[in-house]
Amino acid sequence: MADTEGLVEARNVKISGKSGAADFHIKGSSHLDWGMKNRMSRIIKADTGRTVMLAVDHGYFQGPTSGLEIMEDTLAPLLPHADCLMLTRGILRSSVPPGCETPIVMRVSGGQSVLTELSNETLTVSVDDCIRLNVSGMAFSIYVGATHEHQTLAAFADLIDAGYSAGIPVLAVTAVGRDMARDARYLSLSSRMAAEMGANIVKTYYCENFERVTGTCPVPIVMAGGKKIPELEALTMAYNAVTEGAVGVDMGRNIFQSDCPVGMIKAVHAVVHYNEKPQAALKIYQDEKKSS
Ligand code: R5P
Numbered sequence: 086m087a088d089t090e091g092l093v094e095a096r097n098v099k100i101s102g103k104s105g106a107a108d109f110h111i112k113g114s115s116h117l118d119w120g121m122k123n124r125m126s127r128i129i130k131a132d133t134g135r136t137v138m139l140a141v142d143h144g145y146f147q148g149p150t151s152g153l154e155i156m157e158d159t160l161a162p163l164l165p166h167a168d169c170l171m172l173t174r175g176i177l178r179s180s181v182p183p184g185c186e187t188p189i190v191m192r193v194s195g196g197q198s199v200l201t202e203l204s205n206e207t208l209t210v211s212v213d214d215c216i217r218l219n220v221s222g223m224a225f226s227i228y229v230g231a232t233h234e235h236q237t238l239a240a241f242a243d244l245i246d247a248g249y250s251a252g253i254p255v256l257a258v259t260a261v262g263r264d265m266a267r268d269a270r271y272l273s274l275s276s277r278m279a280a281e282m283g284a285n286i287v288k289t290y291y292c293e294n295f296e297r298v299t300g301t302c303p304v305p306i307v308m309a310g311g312k313k314i315p316e317l318e319a320l321t322m323a324y325n326a327v328t329e330g331a332v333g334v335d336m337g338r339n340i341f342q343s344d345c346p347v348g349m350i351k352a353v354h355a356v357v358h359y360n361e362k363p364q365a366a367l368k369i370y371q372d373e374k375k376s377s
Contacts, residue, residue, distance in 0.1 A: 109122060110126070110129070110131050110134045111125050111126070111129050111134070111305060111332075112303070112304060112305050112332070113280070113285075113303045113304040113305070114285065114304070117285075118252060120252030121249075121252050121253075121254055121285070124188075124221040124222060124252065124253060124254055125221075125222075125254050125285060125286075127169070127188035127221040128168070128169045128188055128190065128221050128222055128254070128286070129286075129305060129332055129333070130168055130358075133357075133358045133359075134332060135327065135332050135333045135357045135358050136168045136169055136307065136332060136333035136334075136357070137166070137167060137168045137169075137333055137334060137336070137350065137353055137354050137357050137358070138167070138168060138169040138170070138171050138190065138307060138333065138334065138335035138336070139163055139167035139169070139170050139171065139335075139336065139337070139340060139341075139350065140171045140172075140309075140310065140335050140336060140337035141153055141156065141159065141160065141170065141171065141172050141176065141337060141341065142171050142172050142173050142176075142192040142224070142337075143337060143338075144173065144175075144176065145173045145192050145195045145209075146195060146197055146198050146199050146203070147198070147199040148198075148199075151342060152338065152341040152342040152346075153341060156176050156179075156180035156181075157180050159341050159346070160180065160181065162346065162347050163340065163341070163346055163347065163350055164185065164187050166347065166350040166351055166354055167187055167350065168187075168188070168333070169187065169188045169189070169190055169221070169222075170185075170187050170188070170189055170190070171189075171190040171191075171192060171224055171256075171335055172189070172191070172192060173191070173192045173195075174191060174192075174210055174214060174218060177189060177191070177218060178218075188220075188221035188222075189218065189219070189220045189221055189222075190220065190221060190222035190223065190224050190256055191210060191215050191218065191220040191222070191223050191224065192210075192224050193208060193209060193210040193215065193223045193224060193225055193244065194206040194207065194208060194209060194224070194225040194226045194237070194240070194258075195207075195209040196209055202232065203260070204228035204231035204232050204233045204234075204237070204260070205232070205233045205236070206225075206226050206228065206233070206236075206237055206240075206260075207236060207237070207240045208225070208240045208243065208244055210223075212244075212247040212248065212250075212251050212253065215251070215253055216251055216253070220253065221253075221254070222253060222254045222255065222256050222285070222286065223244065223248060223253055223254070223255050223256065224255075224256040224257075224258055224288070225237075225240070225241050225244050225255060225256070225257060225258065226257075226258040226259075226260040227241050227257055227258070227259060227260065227275065227278075227279060228260050229259065229271075229274060229275035229278060230265060230271070230275075231260075231265070238278075238282070241255075241257065241279075241282060241284075242282055242283075245282060245283035245284070248283075248285075249283070254285035254286060255283070255284050255285055255286075256284065256285065256286040256287070256288055256307075256335075257276075257279035257280075257282075257284035257286070257287050257288065258288045258289075258309070259272060259275040259276055259279060259287065259288065259289040259290070261290065267290045267292050268292050268293065268294075269292050269293060269294040269295065269297040269298055272289050272290060272292055272298045273297050273298045273301050273302070275289070276289050276298055276301075276302045276306060277301050277302055280302050280303050280304045284304060285304055286304060286305050286306075286307060287302055287304060287305070287306050287307070288306075288307050288308075288309050288335045289306055289307075289308070289309060290308070290309050290311060291308050291309075291311075291322050291325065291326050291331075295325065295326060295329040295330070295331075296329045296330055298330075299329060299330025299331055300330060305331075305332040306330065306331045306332065307331060307332060307333050307334055307335040308322070308323065308326035308327075308331045308333070308334045308335070308336075309334075309335055309336075310334060310335070310336035310337050310338060310339045310340070311338070311339070312338060313338045313339055313342045313343075314339065316339075316343060316349060316352070316367060316370055317363060317364070317367050319336075319339040319349075319353075320352055320353065320356055320363040320366045320367055320370075321363040323336070323353055323356045323357060324356050324360075324361075324362065324363045324366070327356065327357055327360065328360065333357045334353060334357060336353060339353075340353065343370075344374065345370060345373055345374035345377060347373055347377065348369065348370035348371070348372070348373030348374045348377070349370050351369050351370070351373055352366040352367060352369040352370040352373075353366070355369055
């Protein structure tokens with residue numbers, strides 16, 4: 086029995102009006118359970134409500150990728166500047182130190198390669214393994230309007246159920262087939278569908294009239310980076326995305342294929358978290374490049 090001698094009585098507290106359930110900083114997440122909210126907060130930072138996710142999962146369908154040949158070399162200088170890392174379980178186990186404090190969003194869909202039709206994905210990682218790996222989120226590509234639409238959406242629905250059961254948020258990637266338009270009409274359709282099906286975060290492409298996409302999606306949107314473009318263009322796209330309602334970016338090639346990846350991620354960080362203007366952010370990149 087616990088020693089009760091000298092027990093100090095709890096102080097009287099006047100009614101303060103505080104419920105202990107203050108408003109949550111993430112759109113559409115106020116009614117989630119504590120574990121979900123805690124994991125969401127690791128991904129989307131409470132101080133700014135934004136996130137810079139570094140996507141390095143490209144190998145899951147295209148094998149060795151320019152800039153990602155030796156993952157340890159790419160990741161070591163970038164990790165301190167990434168709010169979150171999106172990758173595969175193979176790379177997590179083989180190439181990321183377990184002491185890593187950067188939250189992980191695990192790529193859990195796949196089953197196709199760059200050599201075949203790009204819409205045929207299914208679940209490739211169990212939620213048990215995600216729990217084992219202590220991930221903060223799970224990323225799954227849905228192919229709305231593509232040949233395997235039904236299959237990807239059905240597997241996505243199963244993942245949402247498993248995610249809620251384990252308390253792990255699901256990020257939907259609105260993948261776009263080769264011949265499909267990346268316009269606001271299509272991207273708002275697929276983003277909204279993902280959210281309606283239960284996605285906690287949606288990753289989608291920037292497009293004209295992006296506010297239609299962010300404004301009609303009840304959960305946070307992160308902007309996908311896409312193919313490598315000049316640094317100023319990528320920073321401008323990120324700036325436009327966050328000022329038009331995205332909570333940040335999930336960017337890969339425009340960071341790790343830059344001639345100064347650390348400069349680029351620092352510049353993206355300034356844009357995303359502090360609304361730095363593209364030209365001023367470009368200077369951050371240029372200064373880092375000069376000094377490295
Ligand atoms: C996109 O859906 C995949 O997850 C990619 O492998 C990756 O996230 C793309 O990143 P980025 O287009 O910025 O290189």
